[in-house]
Amino acid sequence: MAAHETVFNPDDRYNAFLTVCRKAPHSDGKLAGIAVAVKDNISTQGIETTCASKILKGYIPPYDAHVVDLLKQSGAAIAGKTNMDEFGMGTTTENSAFGPTLNPCDTTRVPGGSSGGSAAAIAAGMVRMALGTDTGGSIRCPAAFCGIVGLKPTYGRVSRYGLIAYANSLEQIGPMAGTVSDVSLLMQVIAGYDRRDSTSYNKPYTHTPNPDIKGLTIGIPQEYFGAGVDPRVAEVTKRAIFRLEELGATALPCSIPSMEYALAAYYVTCTSEASSNLARFDGVRYGPAADTKKSWHDAYREVRRAGFGAEVRRRIMLGTFALSSGYYGKYYAKAQIARENVKKDFARIFSEVDVIAGPTMPTIAFKLGEKSDPLSMYLADILTVPVNLANIPAISVPCGKVDGMPVGLQIMGKPFEDERVVDVAFAYEQVAA
Amino acid sequence: MTDAQVIVGLEVHCQLDTQSKLFCGCSTDYRSDGPNTHVCPVCLGLPGSMPVLNKKAIEYAMRVAKALNCSVTDEAEFSRKNYFYPDLDKAYQITQYDKPLAKGGYVEIEADEGSGGKCVQITRIHVEEDPGRLVHMGNAERGRYSLVDYNRAGIPLIEIVSEPDMRSPKEARKFLNKLRATLEYLGVFDSEKEGSLRVDANISIAGSERVEVKNISSYKGVEKALTFEVTRQKNLLRRGRTVKRETRHFLEARGITQSARSKEQEHDYRYFPEPDLRPVNVQSWVAGIVLPELPDARRERFMAQYGCSANHARTLTGELRLANFYEHVVASGQKGLFTLAATWIADTLIGELNYRNMTIDTVQAAPFKKLLEHIQGDECTDKSGVEVLRVMLDTIKQGLPYETPLAILDRLNLRKVSVNITRPFAYGITLKSGVEPNPIMKALSEVLTEQPRAVEDFRKGKKEAFNFLIGHVMKKTRGRADPKELNRLLVEALKNREA
Numbered sequence A: 001m002a003a004h005e006t007v008f009n010p011d012d013r014y015n016a017f018l019t020v021c022r023k024a025p026h027s028d029g030k031l032a033g034i035a036v037a038v039k040d041n042i043s044t045q046g047i048e049t050t051c052a053s054k055i056l057k058g059y060i061p062p063y064d065a066h067v068v069d070l071l072k073q074s075g076a077a078i079a080g081k082t083n084m085d086e087f088g089m090g091t092t093t094e095n096s097a098f099g100p101t102l103n104p105c106d107t108t109r110v111p112g113g114s115s116g117g118s119a120a121a122i123a124a125g126m127v128r129m130a131l132g133t134d135t136g137g138s139i140r141c142p143a144a145f146c147g148i149v150g151l152k153p154t155y156g157r158v159s160r161y162g163l164i165a166y167a168n169s170l171e172q173i174g175p176m177a178g179t180v181s182d183v184s185l186l187m188q189v190i191a192g193y194d195r196r197d198s199t200s201y202n203k204p205y206t207h208t209p210n211p212d213i214k215g216l217t218i219g220i221p222q223e224y225f226g227a228g229v230d231p232r233v234a235e236v237t238k239r240a241i242f243r244l245e246e247l248g249a250t251a252l253p254c255s256i257p258s259m260e261y262a263l264a265a266y267y268v269t270c271t272s273e274a275s276s277n278l279a280r281f282d283g284v285r286y287g288p289a290a291d292t293k294k295s296w297h298d299a300y301r302e303v304r305r306a307g308f309g310a311e312v313r314r315r316i317m318l319g320t321f322a323l324s325s326g327y328y329g330k331y332y333a334k335a336q337i338a339r340e341n342v343k344k345d346f347a348r349i350f351s352e353v354d355v356i357a358g359p360t361m362p363t364i365a366f367k368l369g370e371k372s373d374p375l376s377m378y379l380a381d382i383l384t385v386p387v388n389l390a391n392i393p394a395i396s397v398p399c400g401k402v403d404g405m406p407v408g409l410q411i412m413g414k415p416f417e418d419e420r421v422v423d424v425a426f427a428y429e430q431v432a433a
Numbered sequence B: 001m002t003d004a005q006v007i008v009g010l011e012v013h014c015q016l017d018t019q020s021k022l023f024c025g026c027s028t029d030y031r032s033d034g035p036n037t038h039v040c041p042v043c044l045g046l047p048g049s050m051p052v053l054n055k056k057a058i059e060y061a062m063r064v065a066k067a068l069n070c071s072v073t074d075e076a077e078f079s080r081k082n083y084f085y086p087d088l089d090k091a092y093q094i095t096q097y098d099k100p101l102a103k104g105g106y107v108e109i110e111a112d113e114g115s116g117g118k119c120v121q122i123t124r125i126h127v128e129e130d131p132g133r134l135v136h137m138g139n140a141e142r143g144r145y146s147l148v149d150y151n152r153a154g155i156p157l158i159e160i161v162s163e164p165d166m167r168s169p170k171e172a173r174k175f176l177n178k179l180r181a182t183l184e185y186l187g188v189f190d191s192e193k194e195g196s197l198r199v200d201a202n203i204s205i206a207g208s209e210r211v212e213v214k215n216i217s218s219y220k221g222v223e224k225a226l227t228f229e230v231t232r233q234k235n236l237l238r239r240g241r242t243v244k245r246e247t248r249h250f251l252e253a254r255g256i257t258q259s260a261r262s263k264e265q266e267h268d269y270r271y272f273p274e275p276d277l278r279p280v281n282v283q284s285w286v287a288g289i290v291l292p293e294l295p296d297a298r299r300e301r302f303m304a305q306y307g308c309s310a311n312h313a314r315t316l317t318g319e320l321r322l323a324n325f326y327e328h329v330v331a332s333g334q335k336g337l338f339t340l341a342a343t344w345i346a347d348t349l350i351g352e353l354n355y356r357n358m359t360i361d362t363v364q365a366a367p368f369k370k371l372l373e374h375i376q377g378d379e380c381t382d383k384s385g386v387e388v389l390r391v392m393l394d395t396i397k398q399g400l401p402y403e404t405p406l407a408i409l410d411r412l413n414l415r416k417v418s419v420n421i422t423r424p425f426a427y428g429i430t431l432k433s434g435v436e437p438n439p440i441m442k443a444l445s446e447v448l449t450e451q452p453r454a455v456e457d458f459r460k461g462k463k464e465a466f467n468f469l470i471g472h473v474m475k476k477t478r479g480r481a482d483p484k485e486l487n488r489l490l491v492e493a494l495k496n497r498e499a
């Protein structure tokens, strides 16, 4: 493998990058010389990795995440680290400690989150592809808001080794790009078994998108077109599904009654896991150091208070509460039951249809600062979190515009049928172009 | 009140003697290396790292479960125990909570009263990771600080929890000894490694609150800490006060327990299932585990095969290395050696080793066997044998070059001397010039000359005088004289003298 160098000099007027690698070495391979941006919660050896948090400022990992290994082996050049909501906690990328990313389609709007930097970098043409991570919609939401394609793979299909955990049982690293073909190509590189991630499966992805969807059945859950969904977004999405029917697919109405509890189950689970995952940031081993003159207890408190942003602190508090003795049964255990119900609903529907389709987000991208209270922000995740609770694959592909802003069509598939959701998105992309 | 029933239950943590850590590939052989040299992203808890279960540790734990007659769960599941402490790299410990590896076994020990055995019930066995280690530096004047070493972080631990079935500190010690022996026989634990054992003890006086004593890190410490607690709690009750339910720390150096700050007692560990590990189906492995010979079986065999007494057999098989040492010594030996070796190892060698703070694995079986053969072959007395043994052990301890037992015997002039004359001899015999005097006879005649009073006493019928004279001859010959022969010679010498 010969070593080459890519010179990368993006005009980052959208604050998509936290770190830019102006000279990126690369070797030969499937992605030879392609600049790939990496979300800043993925460990990159020798490149600062902060999760957009002050608490990791200056942290330069001594090791590469498995997906970064794979990128390098395939000849990709690491273009830099992209902005995000701190530790992935947000839907707008406004929760970054290093300033929000702007939506290249309209700079008064957010790019979505939490992988907003990756989506904006692609939408602005700075890179051809990028890695994002999706805990409750963090790949699909910014893909929809920025008008690009993003895939949240089946849980376990892509190694999480080196992904700085926010909510381990929900999240996956996934490919983002301007086209379905590029998403598929990047997926070929990053999917597969990794012995360092005990939750990973030996299911490599070798697929090339195929637009033939004749005979495909598509479930249309009523919940994805009901209250809380902007009727204009619903309309655009319905038209997209109609195009799929024209290609030979059959749409069937269905229902996911467990969605009533999905959001609650999601937030209890992710905050619980986060409260534990983020406990290690104490200023002892990395990041800004704790004041050693104080007792360790006081020093920890100080470092964590100064290092974490408001949303992160809120979620740590919520999760700590949900796991505490006397409340575990009421919250965490209940959330797991609700999660099982979501899985069962999907299994039931998937016994009758091949894929499920609906809008990715209930609205178009918000104005910067529009979602100021946390609850209304959480509600925006309602259409994306069921997929994470059920560990199934889902893709968001642009399917039209409302008010000049992109709308995403979300295709959800059976576990390990990532290929199928890619094909459906590809079929749509071919006729929409 | 003084006869109140003591109730003890133990939580024993042992490091499993695997090659690599519980969740990463780092070596467990860290003790002779510098701090933070056996670490990687996983055991440092670096952001993004993930645990990978070391199956060997689970297999080891299942061996223990089987040997302690426990039932093993279908699926081993791990949980996170969340708490902040600088030695805990991830701020949570990966452990097992509501689904431990095994439940419901027992360990047989000798009861305090009577000769029978008793069963201590085992509540549960689970596997978890060891945290790192803090080294406290500085002092009150120059500023206290702590250094942290993560070499130990991630070493596999097995936690064995007993029911409160023990009735005295001594029984607790016996339980612990039996547990240690069993774990060593299973090849999963090395008790010689520093810090490889830690015990938390629950202790109460019947009818009173329970006290938990944490941080006991030695076998002797357990008995000491519990004895201290029994006295403390009984004294409280005697003075009409109540025992508070609390956690106490054992201060090994001072031999006392001390109340932990109340803050430490209010932990809410917020356990929840570890999402980075899938449950492991272990039930299918259990059947495949073949247990080696365990202490009880070996003890029976020592009695049957070597004719060891029950006590010797128990002592010798109570430690794996000791039992192995014994079998090395008697291997291909004659029957007479079996008992001699058992007596010498159990009654003499152990004591001499303990006195020198040495362990059995520093001693070679072959030279020890040679020494026994010299004793057996009448080349030296038991007393000289002990002296040679002491020299041998000192030589090992000081790292001096090896010397055969025979060479030591000769160097110290400790070879048994016998007088080999069939004809009685007369007191006051004159020695032919040029002939080396027999040292025993020389000593004998000297003593008789130097102690006329005792000779006179004996003549007057004082029997103690005889032993007095024997003692003096022994002293002069430094124990080299065969006591039986010396007796005969003295009797004759005194008889001659009277004549």
Ligand SMILES: [Zn+2]
Binding pocket: B021, B024, B025, B026, B038, B039, B040, B041, B042, B043, B044, B154
């Ligand atoms: Zn390690």
